[in-house]
Amino acid sequence: MADTRRSGAETRERILAVAREHFARQGFDRTTIRAIASEAQIDPSMVMRYFGSKEELFTAAAAIDLALPDLTEIPRDEVGRTLVTHFVRMWDSDGTLMALLRRAASDPAAAEQMRSIFAAQVARAVAPVSPDPSQAPRRAALAASQLLGIALGRYVLVLPPIVDMDIDEIVAWVAPTIDRYLTAESAQPDQDPGRVGSS
Amino acid sequence: MADTRRSGAETRERILAVAREHFARQGFDRTTIRAIASEAQIDPSMVMRYFGSKEELFTAAAAIDLALPDLTEIPRDEVGRTLVTHFVRMWDSDGTLMALLRRAASDPAAAEQMRSIFAAQVARAVAPVSPDPSQAPRRAALAASQLLGIALGRYVLVLPPIVDMDIDEIVAWVAPTIDRYLTAESAQPDQDPGRVGSS
DNA sequence: TCAGTTGGCCAACACTTGTTGACCAAGCGA
DNA sequence: TCGCTTGGTCAACAAGTGTTGGCCAACTGA
Numbered sequence: 516m517a518d519t520r521r522s523g524a525e526t527r528e529r530i531l532a533v534a535r536e537h538f539a540r541q542g543f544d545r546t547t548i549r550a551i552a553s554e555a556q557i558d559p560s561m562v563m564r565y566f567g568s569k570e571e572l573f574t575a576a577a578a579i580d581l582a583l584p585d586l587t588e589i590p591r592d593e594v595g596r597t598l599v600t601h602f603v604r605m606w607d608s609d610g611t612l613m614a615l616l617r618r619a620a621s622d623p624a625a626a627e628q629m630r631s632i633f634a635a636q637v638a639r640a641v642a643p644v645s646p647d648p649s650q651a652p653r654r655a656a657l658a659a660s661q662l663l664g665i666a667l668g669r670y671v672l673v674l675p676p677i678v679d680m681d682i683d684e685i686v687a688w689v690a691p692t693i694d695r696y697l698t699a700e701s702a703q704p705d706q707d708p709g710r711v712g713s714s
Numbered sequence: 715m716a717d718t719r720r721s722g723a724e725t726r727e728r729i730l731a732v733a734r735e736h737f738a739r740q741g742f743d744r745t746t747i748r749a750i751a752s753e754a755q756i757d758p759s760m761v762m763r764y765f766g767s768k769e770e771l772f773t774a775a776a777a778i779d780l781a782l783p784d785l786t787e788i789p790r791d792e793v794g795r796t797l798v799t800h801f802v803r804m805w806d807s808d809g810t811l812m813a814l815l816r817r818a819a820s821d822p823a824a825a826e827q828m829r830s831i832f833a834a835q836v837a838r839a840v841a842p843v844s845p846d847p848s849q850a851p852r853r854a855a856l857a858a859s860q861l862l863g864i865a866l867g868r869y870v871l872v873l874p875p876i877v878d879m880d881i882d883e884i885v886a887w888v889a890p891t892i893d894r895y896l897t898a899e900s901a902q903p904d905q906d907p908g909r910v911g912s913s
Numbered sequence: 914t915c916a917g918t919t920g921g922c923c924a925a926c927a928c929t930t931g932t933t934g935a936c937c938a939a940g941c942g943a
Numbered sequence: 944t945c946g947c948t949t950g951g952t953c954a955a956c957a958a959g960t961g962t963t964g965g966c967c968a969a970c971t972g973a
Binding site for chain 1: 740741742743744815816818819820821825828829832851852854855856858859860861862863864866867870871872873874875876878879887888890891894895
């Protein structure tokens with residue numbers, strides 16, 4: 516048959532690809548090694564041999580690099596737009612992050628993984644543009660909450676109004692929010708006569 | 715022993731209470747009928763007799779009334795504050811909504827349930843304060859995305875900066891966002907010199 | 914040629930899960 | 944007193960899970 520005796524590293528990659536897709540679509544618990552193996556046209560035991568356990572397979576599949584741009588090289592008033600665009604594009608093209616988010620909903624270990632991604636990548640990338648270093652993590656977390664909220668509504672809950680919006684509309688609405696969280700002087704700029712962002 | 719032969723409706727309620735707590739903390743898949751029964755000091759088969767199946771038990775446990783206030787009776791510039799406060803209080807006191815959110819992450823049926831709650835309660839409550847009826851669902855969805863993002867960060871991912879904020883701080887930061895989504899004239903008010911909300 | 918490595922499959926184990934059906938006993942109305 | 948409803952337990956079934964170990968066959972290098 517098509518017993519082409521694939522190259523090992525090759526099958527490993529194929530397993531990983533299928534696993535990412537399954538984890539992204541169904542979450543950790545509802546994804547079975549058997550299903551992954553079946554779709555990768557391979558025996559379940561091979562998955563174990565390559566990755567050791569389902570846990571380790573997930574960890575390998577969920578290695579995430581947000582590839583966030585250097586925000587200091589971007590005009591202040593385009594930070595929000597840049598970030599929103601970046602994330603929506605990322606979600607649309609690669610399900611890995613969504614897989615992790617889904618799992619985090621029911622698995623503390625995955626939540627911990629998200630926390631470390633937040634701390635190591637989001638908070639770090641965002642800190643330089645914060646007006647007050649002590650508040651930087653808080654600002655980053657607020658921005659993350661809005662971005663993740665969009666991801667939740669668009670890809671997990673599939674709320675029609677959010678799904679129907681194209682990227683530009685989402686950016687137009689959400690970017691100002693991100694800008695305010697990251698760079699506004701106080702918490703409630705919209706309630707004072709003063710302007711937001713660059714004075 | 716303590717075979718007090720409870721009143722039936724009473725045990726039913728106790729099962730429901732335990733179930734809500736388990737679903738909220740661990741999600742649907744990781745919650746077992748056996749664990750619920752055990753904690754309710756009852757036989758697993760009783761759960762089936764009362765609720766038919768695990769699915770139906772969840773449905774019964776996840777019947778949610780957001781108890782949203784009538785926004786038309788509230789000053790325009792306090793809508794955001796009111797909503798944020800309402801939701802955070804609700805999440806803090808009752809895990810039912812979080813249970814549903816958790817399950818929605820991996821179960822399309824639960825996601826559908828969230829959509830119907832959104833449509834029947836959130837979108838409906840929020841529509842009257844929208845300046846343009848055709849955009850009302852979109853505005854409601856954006857507000858929901860931010861609110862759910864906070865829930866995600868605070869209760870599911872347990873992002874430290876969000877957990878550390880007290881209700882007042884969260885309200886101070888997020889309320890303006892909600893206000894803008896619901897009532898701002900255009901999508902990007904922060905980028906124009908004009909003011910937001912009540913002119 | 915021949916031994917070792919490598920990619921792969923098969924069958925089974927051990928366990929957990931939701932679910933079912935038989936049986937029991939306390940209370941209650943006639 | 945008898946029979947029916949009701950709250951309850953127990954033991955098992957059937958299915959699905961991650962995981963393991965044994966075996967096979969192709970390739971590779973000496």
